[in-house]
Amino acid sequence: MLEKLPEFIKEIDGSKALIVTDKGIRAAGHADRALSVLEKAGCEAVLFDGVQENPTNHCISNCRDFAQEAKIDVLIGLGGGSSMDTAKGCNFLLTNGGEMKDYHGYGKATRPMLPFIAIPTTSGTGSECQSYALVSDDETHVKMACGDSKALARVALLDPDLTASQPKRVASLTGLDALAHALETAVCIPRNPISKIHSLEAFRLLARSIHTVITGTSLPEDRSNMLLGAALAGLAIENSMLGAAHACANPLTAFFGVTHGHAVSLMLPHVIRFNREDPEVNEIYHAYESFIPSNGAKKVDMAEWVNTLVASAGLRSLSALGVESPDVGKLAAGASQQWTGRFNPRPVGQADFEALYSSALSDVVERV
Ligand SMILES: [Fe+2]
Incomplete structure (x- = not known):
């Protein structure tokens, strides 16, 4: 090519x-x-x-x-x-x-x-x-x-x-970031008929292959799915916006040096649970869950699935990264300033961001 x-x-x-x-x-x-x-x-x-x-x-x-x-x-x-x-x-x-x-x-x-x-x-x-x-x-x-x-x-x-030379950790973190792009654009306030097409197809491709990238077992078809999925998720952003997981991620990068994809994927499951309180958004997540490979098991919960991917990638939890309860106020104040948070489907204020970070802090340390 x-x-x-x-x-x-x-x-x-x-x-x-x-x-x-x-x-x-x-x-x-x-x-x-x-x-x-x-x-x-x-x-x-x-x-x-x-x-x-x-x-x-x-x-x-x-x-x-x-x-x-x-x-x-x-x-x-x-x-x-x-x-x-x-x-x-x-x-x-x-x-x-x-x-x-x-x-x-x-x-x-x-x-x-x-x-x-x-x-x-x-x-x-x-x-x-x-x-x-x-x-x-x-x-x-x-x-x-x-x-x-x-x-x-x-x-x-x-x-x-060209993506075959990526170290496994880079491929995992960038792939999780792309997945977050597909999921945040799918539910953000400016979502529209054009962005929805890109978000859904991006998610379908990424969901099919992300586990192989994380476990280092990807075949050329998987790398192709990931590359096209990430590009389509980029088109979805171009035509809509992101949401609270990206707003939460930036202060973690600024204050604790957490890599963008790492920060986004630690916060994403908590943002999904928060957003699910909106019935319309809950319906969208339900529709997307049908594209998660389930190995014949019952339908997989979106937040749980993202948690499983984070665990498979061996990513350190917030507390293992040095974040402590007294940091929550400062992080939430930083997240409240982020442009992307304004487009989250449910309004997110200081107290909501504090609750999201606190919830992420209670995640089990060193999930592997
Ligand atoms: Fe991102």
Whole structure:
């Protein structure tokens, strides 16, 4: 599938491409393979491998300087969310000038942007199908969502072979994040006929294969299901929004350094139980439960199933991560500030967030 890259570049009339990636992806051989594919097809390309996790304006400015010097006219984001966010961010600065904070929000770019091709190597963020770049402030590390319809990828190239090199833990955490995307978009307030199609198909594909990814037994078909499922969940986000599990996750990352997928999946079962109090949302979860592989057993409860996946992945519980009861107030205050919480199907205030964190804290330590 990566072999199709030159075809797509020719379709968008590109003459010189910049591949934006990180050193890990380069070490895995994916970046050099992409360069070689382009070279064989006679497409000129250069490589920037300075992407950092949770990219900041500084990191993106470096990429912009490199792109400006190289006089490129196509951007390719190759890697996980950070590579794609850096490529998108670079596109804003290169074509519209200024700094990333100038684009915080939506639709702030006034000039046309370069064509962008997204090539994910993890099955998680769905950034390949979204018009937002998530960029961290250089000083505070608070994430800014910078979006514009012009930043959306012209092509999302989904090659499951590229995800085979992911370490099992990365594949588990990104897969659980994608699952949370499917489930939060399915019930969020702005859900609509278009987002519902993407959420349901994403969930169906992810539910079928996530256990194999977590247990390290995935076959090519499973990696394909996960990659497409994550991309469709990304489309569901693009067309709707997320919810309280993502609102709860961000303060855990900010205060305790918990990886995003880890934080989201610890909170998700508690948010599902909270949301089930809404009869309409309960019906949606019921419908989705019929897609959970059950091995002939009776219908599986959604929150219990997510708990089982978290346990199979060997993820440490909140208390094992160092979170204690006195932290709940601070975490809930942080969650209340998150934009995504506003779109949760049931309103969530400070007291609700405190109850969600307390409930997660009572989970059995070190579930395996
Ligand atoms: Fe997420």
